Every structure is written in C-alpha cells, then in structure tokens.
Amino acid sequence: MKPETLPAPATSAERDWVEGELVRSLMRTQRSTQWLALMLVAIVVGILSDDNEPERLGAWVGVWLLVAAWRLWVIHQYRTRVASQPTEAHLAFFRRNILVWPVSALVWGLTTELYFDRSPLGDQYICWLIMAGLAMFSINSLSARLGVMRAYLDILAGSALAVMAWRMFVELELQGPAYHWWVAMLLLIFWQVLRHAGARLHETLRRNFELQYRNMQLIESLTRQTQAALDAVEIKNRFLASAAHDIRQPVHALGLYADWLRGEPELVNELAPKIVAATKAVNHLFDSLFDLARLDSGKVRLNVEPVDLSKLLHNLELQYLPLCEAKGLEFRMRVCPGTVRSDPILLQRIVGNLISNAIKYTEKGGVLVASRCTRAGLRVEIWDTGVGIPQSHQREIFREFYKVPGHGGTEEGFGLGLYIVARLSHILGHPLSFHSRVGRGTVFRVLLQPTDPREAGERAVATMAQMFPGDVTGS
Template sequence: MSSAPVDTPDYARRMLIAQLRLIHDMLSGASFSTLLLSCFMAWALRDIGLAIWLWLFSQTALKCAEIVAMRQPIDDAALQRHPRRYLTRLIAGQSVHALGWASLIWITAHYGTLTHFTLSLLVLGGLLGASVTTYAPHLGVFSAYVGVYAMMGVVTFLSLKLPPDSSPFLRYAPIEILFYCGAIWLNARACDRWHRQMIELGFVNAQLADDLRQEVARTAIAHQSAVDANNAKSRFLAAASHDLRQPIHALGLFLALLRRSKLTQDQQAMLTDAQSALTASSGMLDTLLDFSRAEAGVIRPHIAPCRVQDVFNDLEDTLAIEADAAGLVYRASECPAVIATDANLLRIILSNLVTNALRYTRQGGVLVGSRRRGDQLVIEVWDTGIGIPPERWDDIFEEFYQLGNPERDRNKGLGLGLSISRRLADLIGGRITLASRPGRGSVFRLSLPGAAPHDAPQTLAAVAALPPLAVPARPRRILILDDDDDICRAMAGLLRQDGYVVDIANTIAQMEACARLAPPDLLVCDFRLRDHETGLEALRRLRAMRGADLPALMVTGDTHPDRLIEASREGVALLHKPIRFEVFVQAVSQMLRR
C-alpha cells in the first residue's frame, strides 16, 4: 500500500495514536446508547429484585462517568507524549465496563430464571458483536473487552455446579460462550487489519499532501525569485538606458546646433559620420525601449483597417538601402489586402523580422510576400541566410539570445527584435511561426486576422495637413526642467533659434521661482531630477500654480515600465532620449497648438 517504513518505532507510535483517536471517537457516540440499554435490561429483569437494581446503579455510575469523560476533547499533548499510557488506561477502563455487563450472566444465573438467563445471553451477545465496531481499531483493547466476557461466562457456569441431568443448554453454555467469543475475536482481527490499512493510507495521503504543499511553496519561491530577477532586469535596463541616453541626447542636440552652423565640406563629412554613429547608438537604445514598453503593458493597439501594401512600401523605403549596402536583393511582392490591425505595430514587427533576415544573410536576399489562408492573412519573410537548427527555434524568441554572434558585435543588434515582435504580435491578435533549414535559409510567417475589402482606408496622401499655427501676440515661453546642464543649454539654444523664449531650471524650487516671475506656456521636463525629485511631482506643483490645463512634455531617458505607466496615467506627452531635434520641435509645436 505504501512505501512508509512500518518497522520503525516512530511509525508504530503514529499508528497507535491514530488507533486510539478512532476508539475515542467511537466511544463518544456509543456511551449514551449503552446507558439506555442498561435501563431497559433493569426493567426487563426487575423480577430478580435488589440485585438487578444494584447492578443498574453501578452501570449508571460507570456510563455517566464515561459520558462526561468522552465529552471532553482528547488531551492531544498527553497522547502525543505518552500514547502507551493512554492505551493502558483505555484497556483498564473498558475492562471495567465489560465486567459490569458480563456480571449480568452471574446475576441471572444465580438469582433469575432460565428466561432471565437466556435474555441476558442474547442481549450480551448482541452487545459483544456491536463492540467490534467500537474497539476493532486496536485489537488489544477488544481482546481485553471480550476476554472479560469469556472469563465471566466460564466462571459463572463453573460456580453453578450443575447436576448431570440438567439442560444441555446450560451444561454446554461455557463452550458455546468461548466459541462465540473466539469467532467475534477473529472478526475483530480482520477489522483491525482493515483499520490499519486505512490509517496507513491516511499517512500516505498526508505525506503526499505535505509534499505537495512543500512543492507549491518551492514553486512560489521560485516564481517570486523569477519575478524579482525580471524586475531587477527591468530596473537595470531602465537605469542603464537613462544614463546612456542623457549624453547621447545632449550629443544629438549639439550636433543639430552644429549642423545649423557654417561648415566646410570636410567638416560636413565628419558631421555626417558622427550623426551616423549617433543614429546607430540611438537605434539600439530604441530597441531597449520597445522591450521595456512591451514588458510594461502600456502599449495599446489601435485596430483599424490598414493597407498592407502601404506597410510594405514603408519597409522598402527604409530597408532596401540597407540591403543594397550589404550587396543583397530585397523584394516585396504586391499585396492588395486590407486587414484590421495596428499599422504602426505591424511596421515594427515586420521591420524587426526583415532586419533580422538581412543581418544573418551573406548572399542572395530577402523576399517579403503574403497569402490568404481562410480568414487569415499570412505575411512571410523569406531569406537565404545561415538558417536556424530546429532545436534553436524556440530559443531565438528569448530576450538577448543571438545565433552566430559570440563576440556581441553591435552591428548584429541586441537579440531583442524577435522577442519584441512576438509580444507585439500577441497584442494585435497575430502569431509568428518559423520554418528553417541550416545553410539554406529561413521563413518567418506572421498570421493576422483579415478585414473586408470595403474597409479600405484613404491613402496617406489624402490625409489633411495640420492647420497652420497662428502667430501668437507674444513669443511662446517654454520652461525647461532638467538636471543635466548640457542638455538644458543645447535644448534652449535650439528652441531660441526657432523664436521661443526659454527659461532653464535644474530643480523644482528653481522651476517655481521662474514660473512666479514669468508664467510658462509649456513645461519640458525630465523624469529623474536631483535629490530624488521627479518630473511628475514638478508638473503637479506647476499645474497647481498655473492651472490643470498647462501642457507638459516629458523628455526622459528613463524607460522603466513603472515610469511609462505613471506618465500615461498623468496624461503627459512622453518622448525618450535620444530624440531627433526635428521630432522634438514638432512635439513642442503640437503641445503649444493644443
């Protein structure tokens, strides 16, 4: 039944405790009924006289004491410490009760009639049979109980000294009593084995439950450790991204100022090279940002009808140049389909897939195509690259996993593109699958739900331009709050060249002082400030001074998921460093337009 060690002292002790608990529970329910049976027997044998009433008095005292004792909860501490002592007391107490019932044999044999004697044997036989249920959990207790009956029966008949011509029923009664007690004892032994098996099964179940609880606890600890590790990773990424973005953002702004200066041809060439290096660094940081945004769950897809061909055209405009530079062929088949999806997220997904294909293709090229399968549109990205072994198909979608890049070449990315693509695909209801042959190439398939042809949107050329910005009666005043002096100077210099009045502050106190002297029309702030202050705290204070409708633009290098969620909750426009100056100026213009 179980692999539990049944030959150890601890196991025997646990078994005994369980047996004693069962008998205690049985006696708690049987004591009152046996008291009623005692009263019935005294009434039925009332003709015997004083002896039967003395018997009833002693039985009532015993049963009342037992009822009081059984109503008390078992002393668990004493039972755990000394189970053998509890067993001894139980055997002694039940032997006394057995002696009280068995004394009816003596009383009816000496003071009653044959009818009285026969009735007592019948009732005591039934009572002895019923006691199997009560005492069978421990054969030792039942043996003591039935032994008292057998002894009293034999002693009673020996004391009668029956003549040879007496009734055979009386002469052979001792043998009949012994046979009956023996048969009952054999039945009790079988019940004892059954109870032991059930108790042992209970031990096994308890052990399994305990093992399960421990496994659940270990799983919970492992899960919490994984969550903590993931949070630590997110914090590290956010901190590293912020610290790297600050100088890169300042460098981009200074390069923008330099580009507006008069430069020689050689200087222009060097500026172009510097801008290319900056763009590569910004691209890697943007990949980290996409990863953090996907983790944060702040990306909300905007599902609308989308022309797939428009997305293909955008990809070709940006990635065909990269393919030509690598000596590869890039082709995209015509796709007239219109699907219901988020066009921006679809561009990011396909851009990551195509960029990944170009990165691992040495010769040949990349083909982007599509086909319909039922109500699904499947977009396929084929390449003639190095291929992926089947055992690595799941691994490549893990964060920071890269094939064939042990030297961590920055030109091969960070290993986040496919992980981001799969997460974004889930957001828009899509699914990415892979088929590949090492040395022959790979195909990534993006399955998306379709849309009806009449849902076709207007072409991009039909989108109306923003209305021109009315010339204000006075120059717009912008308050810049950032703890980096280089960034403040660069942003202020560029904005002033565009005709804005700019004030600079490094702390919230300086910001409030500037706002009291000259109320700003727009706040441009970082999230992380000095002395653990934040841009959101600064915005709340400034809006308390200037009104809740004061527009704000947060330009930050902090990409931690919590920061993204907080900014979204406050309704603050959010840009992440480093950012191209043209995008920054456009965002400032839009915020002031509102």
C-alpha cells in the same frame, strides 16, 4: 507475474498521527455507547427482577452505575480538556484511563451470575442475546484500539465462563443439564470469532488512517510543488523586470548621444565611437541577461578568465558619464591598472549596478569610481555624495525589490540593482561591503579576490533557492 508492491514503511510521525486518530475515533463513539448500555441495563433489570433477590440485582445495578459514572467522567474530561490538544495528549490521556473499559466488561460479564441456570430458559436466551449484541457492538466501538477491544472481549467472555464453570463444577458438581456444555462451547466459539473480526476491523481502520495521512502528505507535497512553480513564474517576472532596469541606462545614454549629434553634427567623429560603445554595452547586457538565465537553470558554466580591470572600468565610464553630466554631477575615475580572474560580464554588471545606484541617489556633488591595489587584491570602490542609507535600512537594501522609504530616486526602477549586485558578488566570490552616512553619501567596496570556477559554479546553483550571501556586510 508482477511482484506485489510492499507499502512504504511508516515513519514515526505517521505512526504517532495514526495512533492519535485511532484514539479520537474510539472516543467519538463512547457517549452513544453509554446511552445504549443504559437501555440494556433497563431491559436486564426488567427481565431478571422476578428471578433474583432485589438485593442481588440492586447490588449489580449499583456497581454498574458507579462504572458508568466513571466512564462518563472520562468522556467529559476528554471532550473538555483533551479533544483539542495535540496527539501526545490524547495518547497520554488514554493510557491513564485505559482500565475503564476492562472494568466495564467485568461488570457486564458478572451478569451471568444473575441468570445462568437461575432463570427460565426464555429469560436466559434474551440475556444471552443482550450479551452477544453487547460484544458485537464493542468490536465496532473499541476496534480502533486493538488492545482495548481484546481486553474487553476477553474479560467479558472470561468472567461469563468463570461464572458458568463455578455453577457447573462447584455448585452442580457436573450434574446440571447438557445444554450447559453447548452454551459454554458456543460462547467459546463466539468469543474467538469476535476477536478475529475485531482484529480485521482494526486493521482496516488503521490502514484507512495511514492512507489518509499519506494522502494529506501527498496533497501538502503537491501544494508545495505548485507554490514552487508559482514562485518560479514570479522569479521569471522579476528577472524580466531586472532586465528592463539594467537596459534603461545604456539606452538612455544612446538617446543623449543621438540628441547631441542632431544638435551638433560636427561632433560626429567624437560621438560615433561613444554610440558604438553604448550599443555594445546594450548587447553585453543582453548577453548578461541570457547568461544569468542559464546560470539560474544550472546549465551554463561561468566564463572565468583574466579581466583587464582598467578596460572594464573605462567601458563603464563611457556608459554612465552622460547620465552624470545630464544630472549636473561630476563623474571621476581613478584606476589602478591590473587584472583579476573573474567573469567579465557579471563583474561589469556588479560595478555597473553600483554606479547606476550612485547616480540615481545623488542630486549634487558627484560620483567617484576607483580601483585600488590592496594586500588582499584589487578592490573597486564606488563613492557618491548622495542621500545615504539610514542605519535601520542597511540590512534590508540587498533584498529583492526593496526600496528605502522616502528616498529620492526610488520612484523609478524596481529595487533590483543591489539585489543583483549581492547575488553576483556572492557567486563570483568577490566580498561586498559598504559604509553610508545619511546626507553625506555612500561607498561600496568590492574586493576582487580570484574566482574559483568550481566553487563559483556551486554557489551559482545555490542561488536558485534565492539565498542571499552571508559575506555581504556593512562596514
């Protein structure tokens, strides 16, 4: 046989929510209950008016009206002050006013003094039916709170039995008719049946609310997962946009070389190697994009190896020099020979994107790419004489798709260059910093600390959550 599956244990949040809903369920029935009770009082008074002194009956009605006014006040306070409050307020309010229901049961139980063995059997029968109906109705209106329902039934039945016992044992000294014992026995049985039925109904209500809570949690979880799937699609779209952003530069360079070759065929020996190099750069960028896609999925290990920095920078010079010359800018490179442990493709993307941004936002002057030997290790610097970055935007420029408002050059591109730089420098463990002055230019510095493959892999997995590095700071 398949073993029975036990329900998951309720969390504290679930328990609090369910308790609050049980209070709300009980309070929603109270106004209609009061109107029903008022009609029952009118019936009782009409039946017993000929069997009791007006003072006795009037005293009972007066006490009932006071309790009814108390209940109405509690209902009004709940509707006006508590109904829209959090669960904690509902529970606290209910605890403060919990006595109103047991007191109400006591008043109804004491009606037994007005008719038990004091009225004709027909009138007693009708009053007992009213009491039975009131008790059955209470398990529907109060079963949301098991303790309150049990207290109501216990006090209702207990007070009625106490009145009957006083009449049978003290006043009549066990000389009353035999039906007294049968009525008492029926009352005891009916009392226990109602307690059991109320407990079952309470358990049903509680399970329904628990199921409702878990369904809401499931819907919320599915909503989050759906949103995560939509976000993943958006990230893929942005990733394709970043591919277009990065491929544009070497393809543009190829176009410039082709135009020069068509206009000056005698330069074929000089331009052919540059065309080959630019073509390789395109291939490298494609490889880079595929590597990043695998990197985001966590399925590819980084290719960390010794990188000849001077060779890497000269390859980038071949790619970006024509773009500078086409804009009338000077492109200079100062290289300090050396090697660094890093991923060559991703490192080339970091420096290439910084050079691309420098060219894009510079209209006069030039761009300087330099590698320097420092005590902390090799450092690559990209200087430009461009528009600079205002202080108010310097914390935002590494956000995805962010473009500084009013900057020339932002019309083209997708605002992905610096986002990619920040992300990759964080993965490789190459701290990134920058300094900028509006109208004077900007310098980005990448400190090429040796990349630890294991730590880099962990950081690569973390980038799936699109977290920005904490070590990217302005300086």
